[in-house]
Amino acid sequence: MKYAFLGAGRMASAIIQGMLRANVCEPSDIVAACPEPDLLQSLRDATSIKIVSENAEAAAESPVLILCVKPQDAAKALKQTGAHLKNKLLISIAAGLSLETLQNLAPGARVVRAMPNTAAIVGRSATAYAAGSDATPQDSELAESIFSSIGEVYPVEEKLLDAVTGLSGSGPAYVFLMIEALADGGVSCGLPRKLSQDLAIQTVLGAAELAKATSEHPAVLREMVTSPGGTTAAALTELENRGVRAAFIEAVRAAERRSGELAGK
Numbered sequence: 001m002k003y004a005f006l007g008a009g010r011m012a013s014a015i016i017q018g019m020l021r022a023n024v025c026e027p028s029d030i031v032a033a034c035p036e037p038d039l040l041q042s043l044r045d046a047t048s049i050k051i052v053s054e055n056a057e058a059a060a061e062s063p064v065l066i067l068c069v070k071p072q073d074a075a076k077a078l079k080q081t082g083a084h085l086k087n088k089l090l091i092s093i094a095a096g097l098s099l100e101t102l103q104n105l106a107p108g109a110r111v112v113r114a115m116p117n118t119a120a121i122v123g124r125s126a127t128a129y130a131a132g133s134d135a136t137p138q139d140s141e142l143a144e145s146i147f148s149s150i151g152e153v154y155p156v157e158e159k160l161l162d163a164v165t166g167l168s169g170s171g172p173a174y175v176f177l178m179i180e181a182l183a184d185g186g187v188s189c190g191l192p193r194k195l196s197q198d199l200a201i202q203t204v205l206g207a208a209e210l211a212k213a214t215s216e217h218p219a220v221l222r223e224m225v226t227s228p229g230g231t232t233a234a235a236l237t238e239l240e241n242r243g244v245r246a247a248f249i250e251a252v253r254a255a256e257r258r259s260g261e262l263a264g265k
């Protein structure tokens with residue numbers, strides 16, 4: 001199977017490197033096109049894939065196109081593939097571009113819309129996807145094999161993708177803010193900055209891994225470390241009094257709304 005990437009930025013590079021790490025295909029099976037020659041060259045140096053400057057050339061070679069340009073560049077990028085969209089599988093990661101829009105931009109193609117996140121760079125994305133009505137079960141399987149190579153994959157109905165964007169698409173930024181704030185807290189208690197940041201990162205990583213490994217409800221895990229009258233209870237009271245739980249809920253809802261607005265809803 002041959003894969004053509006339209007766009008060679010951060011996400012394309014993360015997905016290509018994930019696919020090669022997971023042996024989804026060989027470097028010679030991937031071609032990437034992008035208007036930025038330096039970016040293409042460094043991607044080729046890192047991965048040995050084929051690079052071309054024209055989207056039409058990349059699309060002509062492959063039955064599967066992976067659209068990794070910014071949403072505002074998607075129409076142009078697809079137009080530049082010329083007559084090479086018919087009967088192809090088009091997998092788009094462009095935020096906010098609906099299956100209907102993709103179908104209109106790529107007549108004759110079967111479409112899949114996915115929402116990965118930036119943790120794809122380290123192979124830990126949470127990616128949700130929805131398949132268009134013409135996509136076959138084999139198309140979904142193929143999309144799953146691609147996104148499994150950069151993390152976990154979840155099939156969803158398309159109407160849920162704005163909510164997915166609000167939670168896992170934008171979510172890494174919420175966690176970065178949390179890490180930053182935890183590290184600031186440590187510094188304000190006298191910890192050296194580097195140690196404080198390392199402790200904050202390892203704490204978030206460890207807590208997430210524990211939650212995943214045990215499959216317990218987070219409230220159960222929280223109770224396990226909250227002794228009556230102890231330090232954690234004092235901290236949690238402070239977080240609840242300051243509305244941190246409500247702030248996270250509203251943050252996800254605000255991002256979901258914004259995703260819908262950007263999609264023109």
Ligand SMILES: NC(=O)c1ccc[n+]([C@@H]2O[C@H](COP(=O)([O-])OP(=O)(O)OC[C@H]3O[C@@H](n4cnc5c(N)ncnc54)[C@H](OP(=O)(O)O)[C@@H]3O)[C@@H](O)[C@H]2O)c1
Binds near residue numbers: 071117
């Ligand atoms: N970053 C994330 O965490 C994340 C998460 C989920 C989804 N996404 C989606 O993933 C997509 C890519 O994001 P990114 O962060 O990888 O962006 P990026 O680093 O800016 O990469 C996009 C690349 O596409 C190139 N490009 C522009 N017009 C093109 C055209 N007509 N044909 C081919 N390539 C073209 C750009 O080249 P120039 O530099 O020359 O413009 C750029 O190198 C976006 O649609 C975004 O919504 C991103």
